Amino acid sequence: MVGRRRAPFTDQQLIALHKKGMNDVEIARELGVNDSTVFYHRKKIGLESNYIPMVKDHQFIVLYEKGLNDREIAEELDVPKPAVRYRRRRLGLKAHSRKRLFTDQQLIDLHDEGLNDIEKAERLGVSTSVVTYHRKRLGIKPVVRKR
8 A cells, every 4th residue: 555654653642742731842752753743743633833932022022123133132042043033034024234343444543553454353352354354345455564
């Protein structure tokens, strides 16, 4: 006979674990199956998900409205950055741009002091590549010291 294999558990087992408040991942571990198998069978018999998000939408929105970017929100909520990006997109919110840690004028002033990119990066608390990128963007030549 060709067709789908039977589930390695009964609907009654699934319903009993679901009534205990277990989510798909917890049920899958208990039954020794993949969580997608539990998801499929739970949907098939009409049970709602018991998944409770670790972070509520209102917590996320408060941080978003403060102007935090995805990385900062992820750190604040102690969740992975992709989870923040997913939630932000699901809520229809645009990404906040990264915050620059220094202004163009600060970079120009450090250049005028005769500092090279490594020294500028140390003073500004950023990587050398960030300083080099913005120096080139501003059309400033690198500082080369003669030996």
